[in-house]
Amino acid sequence: MILTVFRSRLNEGHRAEYDRHVQATAALAEQMPGFLGHKMFVADDGERVTLVEFDSMDHQRAWSLSPEHKAAAIAGRRGFYAEYRIQICRVERDARFQAKAGAEGGMVGATGAPAAGPAELAVTARP
Structure with missing residues (x-):
């Protein structure tokens, strides 16, 4: 990109x-x-x-x-x-985080605190 x-x-x-x-x-x-x-x-x-x-x-x-x-x-x-x-x-690297609305889970957020719920993390890196 x-x-x-x-x-x-x-x-x-x-x-x-x-x-x-x-x-x-x-x-x-x-x-x-x-x-x-x-x-x-x-x-x-x-x-x-x-x-x-x-x-x-x-x-x-x-x-x-x-x-x-x-x-x-x-x-x-x-x-x-x-x-x-x-x-x-x-763009050499593209990372995306998106919490799933209304779900509970054990993901840890960027601050180290538990995230609000399950999430998806996608990372795209150029070779």
Whole structure:
């Protein structure tokens, strides 16, 4: 999996313009081959972090180099971004824990305390 980490801060007064572009860019990503997921978070200090997952570097690159994505990037630099940073990462290990709702069991959680119930743990590692 390829993870794009996009960290940004907006210029004052450009929220509406930003919202239009982010919706269009997210819709584009969702239509691209190999798209796995997209989430955005906003920290208390105003920094925004967007995570976009693709199944391969080729698919991530096709999205990032598409004319629509390039146009959104240019608009962002000219208007609504005060700053941004992009990191493209290859996921080397992917571990997931999910407790099963309503079940009792003897699993131990990350803190060493008993977990709420039986759980599933899946780990995927690249060779």
